[in-house]
Amino acid sequence: MHKVSGFFLCFICLPLLSFFSSNPGYSQEIAPDKVKTIFGIVPKVAENPSNPVTPEKVNLGRYLFFEPRLSKSSKISCNSCHSLANSGVDGLPTSIGHKWQIGPRNAPTVLNAALEFTQFWDGRAKDVEEQAMGPMLNPKEMASTKELVVQRLKSIPQYVEMFKKAFPDETDPVSFENAAKAIAAFERTLITPSRFDRYMDGDLSALSPEEKEGLKTFIQTGCISCHNGTGIGGGMFQKFGLVHKVSWLQDLGRFEVTNNPADKYVFKVPSLRNVAKTAPYFNNGHTWSLEEAVKTMGYVQLGKNLTDEEVKKIVSFLGSLSAEPPLQVTLPNLPPSTPQTPKPMP
Structure with a gap:
């Protein structure tokens, strides 16, 4: 499900989002199978039939x-x-x-x-x-x-x-x-499961109490309207500044590809996997603080002034999306050049 602009809610997300919006004080844990319907479990390899991974x-x-x-x-x-x-x-x-x-x-x-x-x-x-x-x-x-x-x-x-x-x-x-x-x-092999994936797979101890609260806040706030699917984002386009504009945004985004005025300030929604380790944030690296990024997104995309406590909870949850175990890649021993290899060029 992809959308170029306008507010978007996947039909799978709506039941949980509606429930938590109407029950902000709800304290029980979210059942992993319910969460899995929104996000799913990452595959070991992101296959492409037209380019088989061998x-x-x-x-x-x-x-x-x-x-x-x-x-x-x-x-x-x-x-x-x-x-x-x-x-x-x-x-x-x-x-x-x-x-x-x-x-x-x-x-x-x-x-x-x-x-x-x-x-x-x-x-x-x-x-x-x-x-x-x-x-x-x-x-x-x-x-x-x-x-x-x-x-x-x-x-x-x-x-x-x-x-x-x-x-x-x-x-x-x-x-x-x-x-x-x-x-x-x-x-396509650089796929990083996290503790959150273990939680969705039924391991309730994979998340701390604060991270579970952050997950509920993430859902209740409406973040899942764009950040859903296996990438927890990366599945749609969205206008940046949907409710409120930011003064520092100069990039016209997808408009530079399509020349469609409706695509001004439209960008691909980024994946939130490993987001706690990938600062700085936004298309121009505007902020180094994940807390500031969360607060900004709540305001400009959802029209909500998130409290410091809400931001803290969401950031705690986002930390559970980091690779676990950490990605391990063996560095290759690159082959030497030969006399026929074109030399470096300035």
Whole structure:
């Protein structure tokens, strides 16, 4: 269920939201199976039938995710802006790219990104396969070309062999498109279950009493109107400033893709998984405080002035969405360049 703008409530969310809105003092725990109808349990892998996830493809994608030679300067990799050691983000308001250029938007976490219905803040890529192509060619990011990417990969024998194993049915498997498919296949394994998933699976001890109160507040406040599904967000577009506008928002959002006036200030709703570890927040990294972000969202999206106690409870719940156990990815030992490998370019 996706919506470009306007207030949205999924029909699954309505019963719980209506109940808690009319019973604000309700103190019993929410049954995990009721919560599961809103969010569901994350899969182990975010599969894509048009790009099957195979061990060989994932292994190649793991190498390429950390491979700076995909960039013109041979200094920037996917991991530069989506650091797997830092919950899939770079920790900057907006990212630094080729020749120290500053990008216009905050880099979302790559963790669980494959669960989302579209990619980038403005939804200009339909999936992670398409998204993986964008940064390599963007002059402000990796500033490469399809030809340069292929030339460098074909000049390294180990990569040629890895592409053959990852795409065994192709006569010339080393291609820009296959490089993106391999990176995407790897990203489709970067799924991070949390304590909240254990709670939905029936483990009532997985959340603390304060986190359970935060979950109820999250539902009662109406956050689930946009932040639902397995990604706890990432399943729809929404206008930022639905009820009240913020003075600092200059980005026109999806309008830059569609040129539809109705899409001004419309963005993809971000996933809240790992949100406690992915500051700063909003499309331009406007705030470093999760408490401030929650309070802002309550006001501009729902028209509610959340109390400090309500914010504290919601933030406590959001902490339960962090990866547990923490994501573990083995760093690849990248193969050396050869005399035929194009040199780094300024």
